[in-house]
Amino acid sequence: MAQTNKPSGPVPFTRITADRYISPEYMLQERDKLWAKTWLVAGVAQDVAEPGDFFVFDLEPESIIVSRAEDGTINAFYNVCQHRGARLLLTDQGAMETYTCPYHGWVYNNDGSLCEVPEEDKFSRGVPREGLSLQTLRVDVWAGAVWVCMDNNAPSLQEYLGPIIEMIEPFRPGDMRLVEDQTCRLECNWKAVFDNFGELYHVEHIHPQHELIFDCPTSTAEYFNGGHTRVLIDGFTVNSRLPIPEEVPPTQWAQMKALGMKRENYKGRVLDVRRDVQLRKRELGPSLGYNYDSLSDDQLSDIVQYNIFPNAVLVLQPEEFWILRSRPHATDPNKCYWDKFALRMLPDVQLQENAKVEFPALQNRANVSFNLDQDSDGTVRPEHDEFDQEAIIAGEKTMTITLDQDIHLIRDVQKGMHSRGFKEAWLNDDESRVQHYHSWIDKYINQQFN
Numbered sequence: 175m176a177q178t179n180k181p182s183g184p185v186p187f188t189r190i191t192a193d194r195y196i197s198p199e200y201m202l203q204e205r206d207k208l209w210a211k212t213w214l215v216a217g218v219a220q221d222v223a224e225p226g227d228f229f230v231f232d233l234e235p236e237s238i239i240v241s242r243a244e245d246g247t248i249n250a251f252y253n254v255c256q257h258r259g260a261r262l263l264l265t266d267q268g269a270m271e272t273y274t275c276p277y278h279g280w281v282y283n284n285d286g287s288l289c290e291v292p293e294e295d296k297f298s299r300g301v302p303r304e305g306l307s308l309q310t311l312r313v314d315v316w317a318g319a320v321w322v323c324m325d326n327n328a329p330s331l332q333e334y335l336g337p338i339i340e341m342i343e344p345f346r347p348g349d350m351r352l353v354e355d356q357t358c359r360l361e362c363n364w365k366a367v368f369d370n371f372g373e374l375y376h377v378e379h380i381h382p383q384h385e386l387i388f389d390c391p392t393s394t395a396e397y398f399n400g401g402h403t404r405v406l407i408d409g410f411t412v413n414s415r416l417p418i419p420e421e422v423p424p425t426q427w428a429q430m431k432a433l434g435m436k437r438e439n440y441k442g443r444v445l446d447v448r449r450d451v452q453l454r455k456r457e458l459g460p461s462l463g464y465n466y467d468s469l470s471d472d473q474l475s476d477i478v479q480y481n482i483f484p485n486a487v488l489v490l491q492p493e494e495f496w497i498l499r500s501r502p503h504a505t506d507p508n509k510c511y512w513d514k515f516a517l518r519m520l521p522d523v524q525l526q527e528n529a530k531v532e533f534p535a536l537q538n539r540a541n542v543s544f545n546l547d548q549d550s551d552g553t554v555r556p557e558h559d560e561f562d563q564e565a566i567i568a569g570e571k572t573m574t575i576t577l578d579q580d581i582h583l584i585r586d587v588q589k590g591m592h593s594r595g596f597k598e599a600w601l602n603d604d605e606s607r608v609q610h611y612h613s614w615i616d617k618y619i620n621q622q623f624n
């Protein structure tokens with residue numbers, strides 16, 4: 175890949191001052207001007223695969239129900255009873271034909287319509303069913319995720335994401351299954367953790383393991399209308415700015431072995447691994463149960479990350495897809511929720527059986543991707559696991575080593591935002607994705623899109 179971390183077009187300069195991370199007033203502006211105007215990842219589509227399935231997406235102080243009705247349509251509703259405003263559903267996820275309000279027992283069908291009102295004769299004004307359905311918001315399904323938008327005047331999800339749709343489709347994220355569902359309660363502003371995924375400048379400092387898997391200095395960054403960005407990073411290689419090791423690093427062995435590649439064949443030829451991984455995956459894909467036909471050679475070895483405005487990070491490899499998402503705290507700009515949905519492409523047994531190539535090391539679930547270290551194999555939905563950042567720092571929980579390293583650091587960034595000694599960020603070219611992102615934050619906050 176070409177060496178460029180520079181923006182493909184001019185990135186408007188925006189001052190990134192501390193107040194946007196710590197000010198309650200700024201947080202309130204975001205509520206109306208950002209969260210209420212953008213398309214947001216609400217959850218994974220497999221959680222509403224069948225009629226009756228529902229899940230709740232909390233975006234404090236909002237809570238949103240996403241459900242599949244009996245007629246198969248997917249709907250999104252504000253999770254609030256139309257009688258006196260009680261929160262309707264208190265469970266995260268499940269399957270129900272009707273929702274009963276815990277306060278006075280109003281019952282709604284899972285398409286949002288009001289179906290039962292206890293002691294209805296007491297309402298001498300009547301109970302006009304149509305006006306008292308659950309309040310809907312816009313909903314769409316793409317890339318294995320359900321997306322919602324509170325603004326009826328916003329563009330469609332397709333327009334909102336623009337060219338990104340076609341770029342991601344070849345990975346077939348909609349065919350992947352959830353293998354991990356985690357939420358970490360972080361002590362930082364929701365943008366502080368998102369910014370962290372907008373630059374690779376920190377990688378050599380806090381993620382030393384990456385220099386033996388990826389070549390971050392030659393990454394390519396791109397910038398999209400709407401505040402989205404992406405970065406493409408060569409995988410199955412090493413950091414080209416550092417001395418090239420003689421032997422293939424242990425971080426790459428396991429994946430190479432699954433592809434029938436011998437480590438000793440690459441002594442002194444570590445930079446050849448990436449190309450050979452591409453060739454082996456192309457050759458052995460069907461026997462491993464993976465259909466790689468829609469992917470380019472680079473996509474077979476590399477990693478690509480999309481930052482979707484305002485709060486979702488999509489990390490794609492052929493066999494695995496992460497959706498990372500930050501959500502604001504209800505009242506405190508110094509806190510947020512950091513979610514990780516990991517999805518995996520399950521090997522296709524039929525493809526394996528039909529495969530022409532006989533591969534002696536054939537496994538049911540060949541580990542050919544860097545991140546495939548979750549316990550779940552995708553056949554049973556994993557439980558949602560929510561914990562404090564202290565659990566990560568104490569080593570009791572992990573979101574993978576890389577995310578754990580970020581979490582260790584990010585609370586101290588938030589503390590720094592409160593210092594009299596800090597006024598605003600001073601970014602370099604490698605952090606232009608952060609700059610691009612914040613320039614779009616400004617557009618939304620100022621409601622000026624030209």
Ligand code: FES
Pocket residue numbers: 255256257258259260275276277278279280
């Ligand atoms: S608030 Fe829901 S039934 Fe009264």
Ligand SMILES: [Fe+2]
Pocket residue numbers: 370376377381576580
């Ligand atoms: Fe990081």
